[in-house]
Amino acid sequence: MELAIFIVFAVTALVSSIVVVAHRSPVHSTLSLVVTLLATAGLFILLGSPFLAALQVLLYTGAILVLFLFVIMLLNIQRERASSARSPLQTWGALVGAFVLAGAVSRLLWDAHAESVAPPLTETFVSLRGVADQLFTTYLLPFEMIGLLLLLAVVVAGWVAKRVRAEADEESAE
Amino acid sequence: MSHELLDALAKMGFWLALLLQVTPIMLWVERRAPAMMQDRLGPNRVGPFGFFQAIADVGKFVFKEDFEPATANRGLYLLAPMLALVPCMTTYLVLPFGPELEVAGRTILSVVIDSDSGVFVFLALASLGVYSLVLAGWASNNKWSMMGAIRASAQMISYELALTLAVVAALVPAGSLNLQRVVEQQMDDRLLGFLPAWGVFVQPLGFLVFLVAMFAETNRLPFDLPEAESELVAGYHTEYGSMRMAFFFMGEYMNMAVLSALAATLYFGGWSLPGLDLTQYSGIVPGLLGMGILWAKIGLFLFLYVWVRWTFPRFRYDQLMRLGWKILLPLSIVNLVVVAVLVISGRI
Amino acid sequence: MSVPIAWYLVLAAALFCIGTVGALTRRNGIAIFLSIELMLNAANLTLAAYSRLLDDRTGQMVVFFALAVAAAEAAVGLALFIAIYRLRRTIDLNRINLLRW
Numbered sequence: 001m002e003l004a005i006f007i008v009f010a011v012t013a014l015v016s017s018i019v020v021v022a023h024r025s026p027v028h029s030t031l032s033l034v035v036t037l038l039a040t041a042g043l044f045i046l047l048g049s050p051f052l053a054a055l056q057v058l059l060y061t062g063a064i065l066v067l068f069l070f071v072i073m074l075l076n077i078q079r080e081r082a083s084s085a086r087s088p089l090q091t092w093g094a095l096v097g098a099f100v101l102a103g104a105v106s107r108l109l110w111d112a113h114a115e116s117v118a119p120p121l122t123e124t125f126v127s128l129r130g131v132a133d134q135l136f137t138t139y140l141l142p143f144e145m146i147g148l149l150l151l152l153a154v155v156v157a158g159w160v161a162k163r164v165r166a167e168a169d170e171e172s173a174e
Numbered sequence: 175m176s177h178e179l180l181d182a183l184a185k186m187g188f189w190l191a192l193l194l195q196v197t198p199i200m201l202w203v204e205r206r207a208p209a210m211m212q213d214r215l216g217p218n219r220v221g222p223f224g225f226f227q228a229i230a231d232v233g234k235f236v237f238k239e240d241f242e243p244a245t246a247n248r249g250l251y252l253l254a255p256m257l258a259l260v261p262c263m264t265t266y267l268v269l270p271f272g273p274e275l276e277v278a279g280r281t282i283l284s285v286v287i288d289s290d291s292g293v294f295v296f297l298a299l300a301s302l303g304v305y306s307l308v309l310a311g312w313a314s315n316n317k318w319s320m321m322g323a324i325r326a327s328a329q330m331i332s333y334e335l336a337l338t339l340a341v342v343a344a345l346v347p348a349g350s351l352n353l354q355r356v357v358e359q360q361m362d363d364r365l366l367g368f369l370p371a372w373g374v375f376v377q378p379l380g381f382l383v384f385l386v387a388m389f390a391e392t393n394r395l396p397f398d399l400p401e402a403e404s405e406l407v408a409g410y411h412t413e414y415g416s417m418r419m420a421f422f423f424m425g426e427y428m429n430m431a432v433l434s435a436l437a438a439t440l441y442f443g444g445w446s447l448p449g450l451d452l453t454q455y456s457g458i459v460p461g462l463l464g465m466g467i468l469w470a471k472i473g474l475f476l477f478l479y480v481w482v483r484w485t486f487p488r489f490r491y492d493q494l495m496r497l498g499w500k501i502l503l504p505l506s507i508v509n510l511v512v513v514a515v516l517v518i519s520g521r522i
Numbered sequence: 523m524s525v526p527i528a529w530y531l532v533l534a535a536a537l538f539c540i541g542t543v544g545a546l547t548r549r550n551g552i553a554i555f556l557s558i559e560l561m562l563n564a565a566n567l568t569l570a571a572y573s574r575l576l577d578d579r580t581g582q583m584v585v586f587f588a589l590a591v592a593a594a595e596a597a598v599g600l601a602l603f604i605a606i607y608r609l610r611r612t613i614d615l616n617r618i619n620l621l622r623w
Contacts, residue, residue: 006525010533017537017560021544026552027312031250033556034305036537040563043530047574049582052566054294059589062301063331064559064596069308070327071600072552073320075607094546102539106532113528119577128291128351130579131586139583146590153594157601 006046013039026072034061048121051131177280185286189266192469197420197427198228200476207477208484235423238416243314246413250313255418257306258425264299265432268292270354272445272464273453284445284461285354292353293345296436297338300391303429304330307393307400310422311410322409325491326400329390332498333397337387339506343380343513344373344440357444370448373441376516380509381441383502388437390498392430394479396486399494434475435468442471530571538564551603551613555596562592 012035019032037060044053124130135143202217202225209216217224242251272284289295304327311323345351348359363371374381390397401409411422438444445464446452452460489497541564544557566585573581603613610618 003525006529010529013533013537014540017540020560021540021548021553021557026550026556027250029553029556031309033560036560037563040567043533043567044570046525047530047570049570049573050289050291051294052570052582052585054291054298055586055589056566057298058294058301059593060559060563062298062304063334064593066304066308066327066331067596067600068552068556069312070324070331071603073308073312073324073327075604075613077550077552077613091547094543098539098543098546101542102536105535105539109531109535110528113531113575114526116527116575118524118527118574122577125577125579128294131582134579134583135586139587142587146587150590150594153597157597160598160601160605163605 002046006043009039009042009046012036013043026077027069030065030068030072034065037061037065048126050126051128181282182286185284186267188465189271189286190263192465193262193266193428193431194424196431196476197424198232200427200430200480201231201423202228203477204480204483207480211481211484232420235417235420240417241413241415243316243413245315247313247315250309251413252418254306254310254313255414255421255425257309258303258422259428260306261300261303262425262428262432265296266435268296268353269432269435269439269468270357270444270464271468272461275458275461276456277458282461283354284464288354289352291351293341293351293356293436296353297334297341300429300433301334303391303425306422306425307410310414311400314410314413316413318406318408318412319410322400322402322406322412326393326410329393329397329399329494329498332495333387333390333502336383336498336502336506337391339503339510340380340384340387341436341440343377343506343510344384346510346513346517347371347373347376353439353444357439357446360443361446361448370443372443377509377513379505380513381437383506383509384437384441386497386502388433389479389482390494392426392433392479394426394430395483396489397494398488399491402488404488430476430479431472434472434479437475438468438471444468444471527571527575530574531568534564534567534571536564537561537567549614549616551606551615551618554615555599555603559592559596562588 016032016035016039020029020036023029023032037056041053041056041061044050044056205227206216206224208214217227220226220230242248267286268289270283270285275282275284285292287295307326307330308323311319311321311326314320345356347363348356350356360371360373365371365375369375389395393400399409400406401411406412411419414422445468447467452463455463538561541557541559541561544560545554548554548557566588569581569585569588571581573579573585606618607613612618
């Protein structure tokens with residue numbers, strides 16, 4: 001049963017991730033990434049971490065990728081024209097390099113962990129309380145810093161977008 | 175099949191049977207209530223009080239021509255209306271509707287998924303609702319639809335922040351993300367000796383923020399900018415007709431219903447009523463009663479939706495953004511801090 | 523039957539490499555950004571898998587922080603894209619060569 005669910009999610013993630021990088025239309029790419037992320041959220045649940053799954057759906061698909069779609073639509077980015085600057089050599093080089101990398105890494109991981117068996121899931125590992133306990137004690141400082149980082153990101157994002165608009169307006173006025 | 179699976183299916187069927195009634199009934203309410211407010215008659219020909227008007231409306235949707243614009247992006251155009259039903263068809267799973275039931279010697283929980291990250295799951299699934307609007311607008315390949323989609327994406331992200339922070343504050347007194355614990359806490363405590371410890375009395379500010387954000391999340395007036403008839407024809411669903419249009423309607427009304435259910439659970443004691451101990455009954459009676467009480471509260475919220483719709487004018491887009499980011503978000507943070515301080519000092 | 527952890531790791535490696543190909547071959551700024559998000563996601567999957575294998579919640583914590591940083595990164599990155607688009611009317615990275623010589 002668990003194996004069947006894993007295979008469904010894994011195949012979905014692989015296929016949709018290939019669509020992400022292969023599709024020329026940015027909207028379709030973004031949507032396939034949504035599917036990849038949802039499939040990964042499913043895998044997180046299988047890995048005994050419903051917290052991460054919910055966070056992934058809430059934060060990634062519910063907010064970040066909607067932001068991507070918003071920007072794509074706002075700038076009205078059309079589908080990419082056939083590549084002129086990238087030679088086929090570069091594309092094939094990247095593909096072959098990636099395959100070699102994937103093969104090597106997979107082989108290493110397989111050799112290291114083919115025999116490893118995960119310990120049985122415990123209540124404390126899955127529970128939200130356990131996550132919270134660790135987050136607000138051991139990792140309190142990083143947690144606070146992340147809060148600061150997010151605040152900074154909001155301020156900077158607003159500032160960048162606003163400042164350039166002012167400059168562009170000046171240029172068009174001249 | 176195992177007992178757990180059968181129980182879950184029965185509970186889901188129970189919920190869905192009620193949820194699916196929301197759309198036709200609301201179609202009728204949405205015509206009769208404004209007629210009452212504006213001193214008109216409203217539809218009164220089809221059945222008593224025009225009640226079968228809802229059936230006539232559904233019939234109209236079914237028999238209309240299924241139209242598809244030639245320049246639309248076909249796959250996504252067809253997908254979008256179905257996605258409209260994703261949030262409302264999944265989020266009710268974590269909403270409790272009664273105390274533990276004793277049926278045929280087994281204990282059954284009155285909630286489909288009893289998870290300690292219940293509200294978290296609710297919010298995550300609800301946040302997927304924006305995709306239906308954005309895709310509908312983009313795939314229609316129509317500039318009105320596109321404008322609606324852009325507005326929808328920005329609006330829903332902005333108000334989700336305030337909504338989530340209000341929800342977090344509402345969970346603090348219960349100390350759990352499990353909605354059943356939230357209801358129990360509101361049921362057991364008393365404020366000042368006589369008031370039920372409902373969220374709305376503990377944190378009126380948080381409830382206000384939640385209410386406003388709830389209207390914005392469901393794209394209802396005064397925040398219906400993604401569809402704004404007088405500006406964008408019909409916004410993101412301009413190019414939709416017949417059953418696909420009906421799907422958007424169903425999605426909208428059922429989303430209103432599940433968000434109302436969350437509001438009732440967080441701020442109005444959910445399935446409990448002060449002075450009524452549901453556990454004195456046996457069998458599935460407490461579950462049925464709890465469901466009835468919860469749906470009565472949902473009904474009040476749905477009426478509030480209609481009432482507000484015919485009372486307030488639509489916001490302008492910059493006003494919408496200012497309200498979301500500069501007023502609601504700071505208010506929700508203030509509310510969270512106040513509630514946290516009150517809880518730590520032991521006053522709640 | 524429970525799924526061997528190695529499968530998760532190999533799957534994550536494959537996803538990561540697909541993301542790498544995308545980041546190297548695409549020219550559209552948004553598409554490259556999406557590929558990078560894909561690589562980040564693969565890394566998160568690896569961390570979650572190791573967290574399960576070692577029965578240690580530290581991996582989950584790192585994923586939590588990675589998600590939060592990804593949110594900040596997306597906000598700033600997309601703001602930059604909007605800014606570049608306003609100035610140059612394109613986000614084709616071959617034609618944004620301000621820093622090249």
